[in-house]
Amino acid sequence: MKVYKDLHQYPELSGQEVNSAAKLAKEARKLGFDVTEKVGGTGVVALMKNGPGPVVMIRADMDGLPVIEQTGLDFASKVIATTEEGMETGVMHACGHDTHMTGWLGAARQLAARKNEWSGTLMMILQPAEERGRGARDMLNDGLFKRFPKPDYALAFHNSSAAPAGEIGYTAGYTLANVDSINIVVHGVGGHGAYPQSTKDPIVLASRIVSTLQTLVSRELDPQDPAVVTVGSFQAGSKHNIISDKATLLLTVRSYSDATRQQIIDGITRIAKGEAIAAGIPEDLMPEVTYKKEYTPSTWNDPDFTRQMAGVFAEHFGADRVKEGKPSMAGEDFGRYYRADNSIKSMIFWVGGVPQEIWDEAQKNGSKLPSLHSPFWAPQADKVVATGAEALTLATLKLLKK
Numbered sequence: 001m002k003v004y005k006d007l008h009q010y011p012e013l014s015g016q017e018v019n020s021a022a023k024l025a026k027e028a029r030k031l032g033f034d035v036t037e038k039v040g041g042t043g044v045v046a047l048m049k050n051g052p053g054p055v056v057m058i059r060a061d062m063d064g065l066p067v068i069e070q071t072g073l074d075f076a077s078k079v080i081a082t083t084e085e086g087m088e089t090g091v092m093h094a095c096g097h098d099t100h101m102t103g104w105l106g107a108a109r110q111l112a113a114r115k116n117e118w119s120g121t122l123m124m125i126l127q128p129a130e131e132r133g134r135g136a137r138d139m140l141n142d143g144l145f146k147r148f149p150k151p152d153y154a155l156a157f158h159n160s161s162a163a164p165a166g167e168i169g170y171t172a173g174y175t176l177a178n179v180d181s182i183n184i185v186v187h188g189v190g191g192h193g194a195y196p197q198s199t200k201d202p203i204v205l206a207s208r209i210v211s212t213l214q215t216l217v218s219r220e221l222d223p224q225d226p227a228v229v230t231v232g233s234f235q236a237g238s239k240h241n242i243i244s245d246k247a248t249l250l251l252t253v254r255s256y257s258d259a260t261r262q263q264i265i266d267g268i269t270r271i272a273k274g275e276a277i278a279a280g281i282p283e284d285l286m287p288e289v290t291y292k293k294e295y296t297p298s299t300w301n302d303p304d305f306t307r308q309m310a311g312v313f314a315e316h317f318g319a320d321r322v323k324e325g326k327p328s329m330a331g332e333d334f335g336r337y338y339r340a341d342n343s344i345k346s347m348i349f350w351v352g353g354v355p356q357e358i359w360d361e362a363q364k365n366g367s368k369l370p371s372l373h374s375p376f377w378a379p380q381a382d383k384v385v386a387t388g389a390e391a392l393t394l395a396t397l398k399l400l401k402k
């Protein structure tokens with residue numbers, strides 16, 4: 001808890017995790033790990049080679065969020081920092097990555113102390129910039145699986161605001177989604193609001209596009225194949241009596257399989273263009289649909305491996321504390337390690353963080369609890385850290401059994 005409170009009080013933004021990395025690198029060195037810093041930015045790789053056997057990778061992410069903490073904890077963050085966009089902001093571990101780092105250290109301590117019980121290579125990594133979806137990629141591009149051993153197994157946990165403290169949740173198969181951010185610039189022909197006949201109104205056209213986009217998931221996808229198309233921002237116009245010449249739509253798109261992802265992106269492009277044609281927009285003013293090649297890819301939990309590990313957890317913690325759950329439409333870049341090499345058996349699991357009495361109360365009266373990324377999210381850290389550390393230790397001991 002001393003380590004946790006310190007990490008919590010001094011969070012760092014994505015890509016700026018200098019002190020968090022240094023603190024934990026120092027701890028890992030003390031435990032006898034061979035530590036390399038500055039891998040893919042502020043990333044850390046701590047290796048412990050301990051005889052023949054497979055390679056187990058355990059990953060924790062380090063970044064906090066540009067959120068002003070409002071938990072009222074006596075070790076709440078008061079840190080102010082500047083984002084990459086140059087915005088000054090409060091910083092908070094609102095996604096609970098401080099519990100991941102502390103659980104990581106707990107597992108490192110356990111596994112170093114119990115070295116005589118296992119044989120193989122333990123590769124413990126600290127990853128930057130998860131919240132920007134690029135930390136895993138940056139570490140991989142910096143030779144994570146070339147300069148260091150390629151893992152046979154990859155494990156991580158994420159704290160959860162949707163489960164009571166100390167409960168483990170898992171999903172076999174797709175567990176987290178592809179996340180794409182898509183921009184649509186809808187062009188029109190501007191003019192006076194009183195003379196629509198001499199304009200092409202981009203607000204009416206963009207409204208049609210928004211409506212038609214609703215049919216992508218509801219009418220074009222297999223109902224058994226979940227996806228989300230959300231228009232989160234619609235901006236156009238400046239004044240009552242002016243027809244604008246432009247409207248901008250910002251979308252988030254979520255899916256699991258790469259084929260579905262492509263189908264939705266193609267559908268968005270087709271609908272934007274089709275509606276523009278229907279509105280009589282000239283060829284040179286067709287909507288522009290853009291998205292980044294780099295996106296957060298979906299996370300796949302190897303089903304057999306996940307069930308095997310869930311069995312190990314259930315045996316230790318009791319079946320009532322280990323629950324199979326539904327996949328989430330949130331994103332996580334942990335999936336990139338498996339995507340970099342499909343021979344890796346990979347699993348990320350949830351560790352519940354809501355104090356039991358608050359959880360019970362909310363179940364009774366249906367009240368809403370703060371979610372991850374909320375300025376009020378205060379997980380019961382001792383339970384999250386202990387459960388996470390214990391589960392990672394157990395899994396590793398099982399996989400590297402002598």
Ligand SMILES: [Zn+2]
Pocket residue numbers: 095131372373
């Ligand atoms: Zn997050």
Ligand SMILES: [Zn+2]
Pocket residue numbers: 095096097130158
């Ligand atoms: Zn997170």
